[in-house]
Amino acid sequence: MDDGWRFIGAALAVGLGAIGTGLAQSRIGSAGAGTIAEKPELLGGILLMMALPETVVILGFVVAAMVLLGG
Amino acid sequence: MRRVEIVAPRRRVLELLRAVHRAGVVELVPFERSVGPAEAAPTPIFGPCPDCPDRADREAALGMASELAGLLGRQAAPHDLVSRLWELDDAALAERVASLRPVHERAAALTERRRRLAAEERRIGECRELIGALAPVAGLIPRLRGYGAIAALVPARAQALLDLLRPELELVAGGRSELITADLDAQRIALLALFPREALGPVQELFGRRGIAEADLPEACAGLPLAEALARLDGEQSADAAAFETAGAELLALAEGHGAESAALAAVLADRFAESDAVAGAAASDHLVAFGGWVPDDRLAELRAGLAADFGPEALLDVRPGERRVEEAEAPVALRNPRLLRPFEPLASFLGLPRYGSLDPTPFLAVTFPAFVGLMVGDAGYGLVMLGLLLAVRLRWPRSAAVRLVVPIGIPAAAATVFFGVLFGEWFGDAGHLVFGLHPLALDRREAILPMLVLALGIGIAHVGLGLGLGVANAIRLGERREAAVRVLLLTCLFAMVALVAGRAGGWIPDPAGWLLAVSLAAAAVGLVVLAGLAGSIELVGIFGNVLSYARLMAIGLASVMLATVANQLGGLSGSILAGLLVGGLLHALNFSLGFFDSTVQGLRLHYVEFFGRFVDTGGRRFRPFAAAIARADGQARPVGR
Numbered sequence: 001m002d003d004g005w006r007f008i009g010a011a012l013a014v015g016l017g018a019i020g021t022g023l024a025q026s027r028i029g030s031a032g033a034g035t036i037a038e039k040p041e042l043l044g045g046i047l048l049m050m051a052l053p054e055t056v057v058i059l060g061f062v063v064a065a066m067v068l069l070g071g
Numbered sequence: 072m073r074r075v076e077i078v079a080p081r082r083r084v085l086e087l088l089r090a091v092h093r094a095g096v097v098e099l100v101p102f103e104r105s106v107g108p109a110e111a112a113p114t115p116i117f118g119p120c121p122d123c124p125d126r127a128d129r130e131a132a133l134g135m136a137s138e139l140a141g142l143l144g145r146q147a148a149p150h151d152l153v154s155r156l157w158e159l160d161d162a163a164l165a166e167r168v169a170s171l172r173p174v175h176e177r178a179a180a181l182t183e184r185r186r187r188l189a190a191e192e193r194r195i196g197e198c199r200e201l202i203g204a205l206a207p208v209a210g211l212i213p214r215l216r217g218y219g220a221i222a223a224l225v226p227a228r229a230q231a232l233l234d235l236l237r238p239e240l241e242l243v244a245g246g247r248s249e250l251i252t253a254d255l256d257a258q259r260i261a262l263l264a265l266f267p268r269e270a271l272g273p274v275q276e277l278f279g280r281r282g283i284a285e286a287d288l289p290e291a292c293a294g295l296p297l298a299e300a301l302a303r304l305d306g307e308q309s310a311d312a313a314a315f316e317t318a319g320a321e322l323l324a325l326a327e328g329h330g331a332e333s334a335a336l337a338a339v340l341a342d343r344f345a346e347s348d349a350v351a352g353a354a355a356s357d358h359l360v361a362f363g364g365w366v367p368d369d370r371l372a373e374l375r376a377g378l379a380a381d382f383g384p385e386a387l388l389d390v391r392p393g394e395r396r397v398e399e400a401e402a403p404v405a406l407r408n409p410r411l412l413r414p415f416e417p418l419a420s421f422l423g424l425p426r427y428g429s430l431d432p433t434p435f436l437a438v439t440f441p442a443f444v445g446l447m448v449g450d451a452g453y454g455l456v457m458l459g460l461l462l463a464v465r466l467r468w469p470r471s472a473a474v475r476l477v478v479p480i481g482i483p484a485a486a487a488t489v490f491f492g493v494l495f496g497e498w499f500g501d502a503g504h505l506v507f508g509l510h511p512l513a514l515d516r517r518e519a520i521l522p523m524l525v526l527a528l529g530i531g532i533a534h535v536g537l538g539l540g541l542g543v544a545n546a547i548r549l550g551e552r553r554e555a556a557v558r559v560l561l562l563t564c565l566f567a568m569v570a571l572v573a574g575r576a577g578g579w580i581p582d583p584a585g586w587l588l589a590v591s592l593a594a595a596a597v598g599l600v601v602l603a604g605l606a607g608s609i610e611l612v613g614i615f616g617n618v619l620s621y622a623r624l625m626a627i628g629l630a631s632v633m634l635a636t637v638a639n640q641l642g643g644l645s646g647s648i649l650a651g652l653l654v655g656g657l658l659h660a661l662n663f664s665l666g667f668f669d670s671t672v673q674g675l676r677l678h679y680v681e682f683f684g685r686f687v688d689t690g691g692r693r694f695r696p697f698a699a700a701i702a703r704a705d706g707q708a709r710p711v712g713r
Binding site for chain 1: 524622626
């Protein structure tokens with residue numbers, strides 16, 4: 001039972017983080033696509049901005065690793 | 072970077088300018104910024120220089136030479152030819168340009184002819200398609216005396232328009248019309264309208280009203296049956312293609328004979344044109360002329376020696392005493408890096424050039440960026456494939472600007488990938504182990520999840536700590552003591568926290584030392600809030616967030632190795648060697664592309680956000696030396712110095 005809760009906790013940590021990242025990236029992506037259509041030279045900057053919210057899922061991953069490996 | 076004034080006799084203004092242009096180490100600044108404030112000299116001795124050579128003549132010559140170079144395919148101008156032409160005066164250059172005028176006329180005529188022939192060939196091609204589509208249907212209709220026809224192409228999405236057109240055509244043709252259509256392809260429908268010849272006007276008006284453009288058939292086909300027209304069009308198309316090739320061959324011969332000369336002439340004339348503009352920005356008195364500009368410290372001696380050799384005591388190079396305030400506000404920034412590190416400069420200044428006088432992040436990025444990519448991808452097989460691809464691309468397109476930009480960065484990253492791949496024992500995932508029994512030299516990323524996570528966070532602590540250390544050095548260089556103190560406190564907090572957590576977890580810190588660290592951490596945190604207010608506490612939290620962000624080094628690597636392992640397993644499941652290779656190969660190709668792309672973006676992100684954010688202060692203006700084509704070819708215009 002304990003293991004089950006740990007697995008669920010780890011899955012929530014990564015899953016919710018991934019959903020949050022996805023939501024943020026969808027907004028940045030749509031705004032970025034519009035920006036690149038007008039100014040293609042900003043592609044690099046937009047790609048970088050797309051990568052910024054991934055920290056959220058990475059932090060979720062760290063929490064999941066701590067939950068799974070800690071026990 | 073030093074602010075200089077170069078003064079010489081006014082009669083030698085053009086000579087002086089050409090010497091400065093040839094040296095390619097001075098960024099000229101406009102006249103009004105090159106003299107002191109108006110109150111210092113109520114009656115200015117220096118005014119705008121009136122000795123500007125005829126700009127219009129130079130512009131016309133440059134236009135002709137550039138256009139000719141463009142018509143002939145703009146070949147790279149050979150260095151020795153540029154050097155020879157550069158020594159010619161304006162009259163000799165004008166003679167050269169005049170001698171190329173017949174070539175220009177012929178090249179322009181040939182280019183125009185090729186353009187017309189290409190357009191004609193396209194038109195004939197369309198007609199052939201149209202007639203080819205309609206011929207089978209139209210061939211069934213008996214030839215009718217007194218009848219005319221209009222052919223047209225309409226988009227397939229306009230099918231509804233044809234349904235409207237049919238009754239309208241019947242109406243204007245008095246019920247004696249026929250509308251034949253045939254699908255040309257997925258996007259177009261061919262259309263042929265037959266009607267009594269006297270209804271031609273109303274039918275054309277109807278087509279115009281409905282926005283249907285008649286097919287523009289060549290006159291030679293007028294009145295011919297469709298099959299004959301098709302044969303005639305074939306003949307015309309072949310003749311046009313042959314004429315196109317002939318014109319192309321003649322143009323190529325002209326390019327071989329005069330392409331290099333026209334390109335070199337265009338480069339030299341562009342320099343002369345730039346000199347005309349520069350003279351307009353000079354300051355002149357009755358007898359003297361003065362140019363102002365910025366010169367990198369380490370090129371000053373070279374400029375001084377060059378001027379002394381060309382002008383002797385007649386030219387004076389006056390170096391203004393360094394004024395930090397003026398320099399910071401106005402001086403351009405030139406990055407100075409060894410040849411191997413220079414390809415990383417565009418990446419390092421991607422978010423903006425560092426402020427004048429601050430540290431250049433290029434050397435740090437040049438070391439850690441390839442290492443991060445290598446650590447994330449971490450597969451020796453992928454690394455070798457990437458090395459092979461980069462070398463092949465370098466050999467295939469040696470002159471391409473994109474290749475020159477990417478290859479010098481990609482090769483160290485691919486080499487680092489091979490290195491980490493050997494350490495992790497990954498050769499296309501676990502294929503190396505399965506086929507050749509290769510084992511990891513250090514650790515297996517699929518198993519050693521915790522050690523990899525600790526390693527990634529350790530790298531994060533070291534990288535962010537280095538960034539803070541550089542931030543302290545940068546703030547001291549720029550004389551920003553408060554900023555330096557904030558970074559010292561952040562650094563203290565980071566290492567105190569790390570030592571405390573690691574020490575307590577490992578049990579190797581005795582209680583008194585632990586308390587000492589905790590007190591240091593608390594004192595540093597209070598100091599931060601006192602010095603920087605709320606921003607200080609936010610930055611403190613941000614530092615730990617930054618360190619945790621390095622967990623992506625491990626997470627992306629883990630995803631990559633797992634996908635590679637899945638690729639091998641799926642390939643093995645297929646039961647056939649060929650299918651297995653295909654499935655495994657496709658998945659590996661996907662993982663290879665994803666792995667390198669994602670690692671590049673994430674590696675850059677770690678630098679720009681987590682590392683540069685601690686010490687790079689952007690806002691610099693790029694050093695743009697007034698450099699002639701000849702100086703650029705010699706590599707003298709390379710912006711160096713600070």
